[in-house]
Amino acid sequence: MLKIIIADLEPIQRKSIKMLLQEKYRNQVIVLETEQGQEVIDFVENNGIDLVILDNRLVGLDGLTCAKRIKEKKPYQKLIVYTMSEDRSIKEAYQAIGIVEFLIKPLRPQILIDVIGKVLAQIPETPKRKMNLKIEEILEFIDSHLNQDLTLTYVAERMNFSSYYLSKVFKKELGVNFVKYVTERKMDKAKELLKDDDIPIVNIAFDIGYPEPSYFTKVFKKVENMTPSQYRNQYSRYK
Structure with missing residues (x-):
């Protein structure tokens, strides 16, 4: 990776x-x-x-x-x-x-x-850079379960790792901690959904695993420096 x-x-x-x-x-x-x-x-x-x-x-x-x-x-x-x-x-x-x-x-x-x-294309492939297949499986699992509450414990259990080991491998292989990665992937998914004006923001919150829309708005603003509504309006202006 x-x-x-x-x-x-x-x-x-x-x-x-x-x-x-x-x-x-x-x-x-x-x-x-x-x-x-x-x-x-x-x-x-x-x-x-x-x-x-x-x-x-x-x-x-x-x-x-x-x-x-x-x-x-x-x-x-x-x-x-x-x-x-x-x-x-x-x-x-x-x-x-x-x-x-x-x-x-x-x-x-x-x-x-x-x-x-x-x-x-100029960067040579090295054994260090070749992604561990298990890590790839974890990332695919996360992307296909963004509508769930993806805690470290939950994902570790599903992938047959201890929480400690998963956290350590995540940081070593990807350079970011587990919680930050999952949050950013959820926000990326939210941004894709926000491009469709017909999808209510409350539905988007549920679709990425936030049963409380107000908390989703809080997290989105912290990550993106704007609310979901502001992001949607901004995207609409540049379409």
Whole structure:
């Protein structure tokens, strides 16, 4: 399984890229997000990130500083950089440290996916990256049971693991904890359903395992920085 981190100041941009990746690669990738420059560096150092998708504008350290520090420690780290500015000197600064995949906003989805595919194809397959078949089964189980209350204990019992072992393997193989992964998958499913204006939000809450719609709204807002209604309205404006 490949690990990708999206670093961008704008939550909407991060979510858009994440959705593109999940639609294209399904359970083949784990997608992390941040707006913090230093967090990008920390993730790369501690989580074995395969690809960094980096905006030039970040909180704290800017994109160029992050890229330089990453390349100093991991010269072969794959990065894709984008920026709003068409200033040629910015592109040349990134090229000087070995980054050739450089895009200008607004990002066109198909072009971005093509560039990501090109970069991922350059990453050699290693025994470490080959997904444990049991982990793949767990992810498939989670995706097919998003309408249930997927606690660590419940999934561990269904997959014949101890809760401790499942938690440990999840963190080691995927770089995220179990609860965060399940919550994000539920929210991803919710966003897909919210695109259909005919599905009431209360029904969506039930469909992803939240019997209390108010709690679903609370979780959605915490993850997406907006309510389900706001997300639906925003999507409708951009259709």
